[in-house]
Amino acid sequence: MAMEANTTDLDTVHAFSCGNPLCAETISRTRSWHRFCSDDCKQQASIIRRAAALLNVLADAEVLKIVRGG
Numbered sequence: 176m177a178m179e180a181n182t183t184d185l186d187t188v189h190a191f192s193c194g195n196p197l198c199a200e201t202i203s204r205t206r207s208w209h210r211f212c213s214d215d216c217k218q219q220a221s222i223i224r225r226a227a228a229l230l231n232v233l234a235d236a237e238v239l240k241i242v243r244g245g
C-alpha cells in the first residue's frame with residue numbers, strides 16, 4: 176500500500192504493529208511506550224521467541240511433528 180502524503184490522521188501514520196507476530200492489532204502512538212496491544216500478546220510473543228530459539232536447530236518437518244504431538 177502506498178503512503179498517503181496528504182493524510183490527516185497522524186495516529187494512523189504513527190501506528191505500528193503489535194509485537195506479537197500472531198496478532199494483527201496495531202498500536203496507536205498514544206500507546207507507543209508499549210510494544211504489545213495486551214499483556215496476553217506480550218506473554219505469547221515471549222513464548223514464541225523462546226520456542227523459536229529452541230526449534231531453530233530442528234528441521235521444519237521435525238518441528239511440525241513435535242508441535243502436532245508426534
Ligand SMILES: [Zn+2]
Nearest residue numbers: 193198212216
Ligand atoms: Zn496484540
